[in-house]
Amino acid sequence: MEGKASNELLEYQATNDPTKAIYAPFRQDGKWIERDDVLIKFLNRQGPLTIGYGSPNKTGLELAFGFAMGEAYDEPVLLIKTAWGGHSLYQKFRPPSAGMPSEEVLAEELEQAKKRVRNNNEKRNRNDPLPTMEDIKAEYGISYKAMMEDVDTTLKNAGELFPELKGKQPHIAGFVWFQGFNDMFGDHAPKEYEQNLKHLIHDVRAAWHSPNLPVVIGALGQNGSSEPQPNMKKIQDAQLAMNEVPEFAGNVKTIRTDVLVDKTAEELFPDWEDHREAWQKVGSDRAYHYFGSGIWYNRIGQKLAETMLELKATKQ
Template identity: 35%
Template sequence: MPGDLVMKRSAMVLAMLFALGVSSWAIAAPVKVFILCGQSNMEGKGAISHLEQLLADPATAKAYQHLRDDNGWVERNDVFIKYNDDRGQGKLGLGYGTPTNRFGPELEFGHVVGNAFDEKVLIIKCAWGGRALAVRFRPPSSGKGDYTQRNKQTKELEPLPEETYGEAYRDTLRIVKESLTGIDKIVPDYNKEDGYELSGFVFFQGFNDIIDQKKMDEYGKNLENLVRDVRKDLDAPNLPIVIGELGQQGVEPEKRYAEKHFAFRKMQEDVSKLPEFKGNVAFVKTSPYIVSDGESFDGGYHYYGRADTFFNIGHAFGEAMVQMVKSN
């Protein structure tokens, strides 16, 4: 049949090309770049000491065994990371949390996406504690805010300096662009012909907004604008974006705080449900991974600093991201 003949001839041509050493038919494999952005929980507060306990316990060790081998903590040869301007870069492993005896969502996120894709992966992590979306992460489309600070000398309230608004947003874009310009210094054997592709953005933030009612009231609109502005400023109109739930206090928050937490989480989720973001923005819950009745390695602000919690959050972020990237 004609179809069979075409297939046979195509196979013959390919065989001849390979025999002649023709390499121009090789499929390009651009480095997949993921941006992880947020405040202190994205910095990472998972205690490495707790991770060691989990690995030493036969009941829990299996879930974490890929993180360590006979030579010590594993560093992946196909996943690389750059953390802020000055927090380090190199192969993905431990050491990219704040402080360095901690780790964040980047660890297991990197293993999930690294396992899912054949291409090399670069994670650019931009995170600073105490940054509100209403102020320092404020996206350009939200305009200037009208917040105040107390003057240390006069003790009087005064407007925040204009340059404060969007400071962390601008720093994130700058770090991303500088990292991509110098990607060959981060990713070994980087092939300029293959290049890179912006593959996803994770935003895990919110505590400094939920504790201020005025900031909380505008959070939903600011988050919408963040999604749009990040895509515009990175020239990636359909960039898959994960919104990490502010899951402080777990699935059932204290009664006195419950209404506020549920309202905040709904604002985050509602952004992911906007028609324009269908299929390329995902809301990922983190509250189910809170372990409130176990040992604490940090304050309640940081999911108790538990390694299992930050590991599971990173895994959930990774799975949601892989699903969006592959479906798009």
């Protein structure tokens, strides 16, 4: 996920009681640290890890995750972050070994797409061409391919992108997956999530020639303290099911993220429009983006890092 905690919110919480202690590890002499031993590449941006590597002018869980990794290793740490909002594992992130949906499902999708274009043409007096089956199929796996290409290109050009890595050969040491919201929708995505996630793990390991690559998954958690809606629970259960796959024992682990909720933001959000000034001190986005809570993101990032380090410590 991109990360939606505004830098303005982080700046406020980092300089005010009782939240400034949460951000103390990321600051020095009243400024945000830029780590020269933890480097990050996020789409068209790269540099030393600091705030701002989420959506524009925002931060995600990479901050806490990367700092924890930097403290754990003497070697330089490189984070290659690939995230595009609104993409499902069922479609855009669909891994190659999952194959394509059935011809019947694709035909149904094509008809729905044609209907949307016809309605839009009629409503807006347009004459846009109707989609073809090739258009429908082209969307499957497009983000998976982009992710793998970005990783490959970054590793090949690491020395040019990061002077700190000049003369060094990075290797892939772990994979973090935190996604799932868009798979809650539709008739097929929730049902397929578990098998598609297994395919994803197998495919990235095969592509990177690392059959036991440590994989940490953050389960969908926007429900926070509340019970998840049925389709959200389907995705959560599918993600947590990875903990029960025999071949993944000791090298894949899913953590819960709802239990790490920022309860202050959660309690204030329902009436945030009536308390804008108070809300701006705890959150910066909607519930589906974890309230844009820097505290929630930091907790998730820290827990993902701890879990990754546990897997690497037990890796055979």
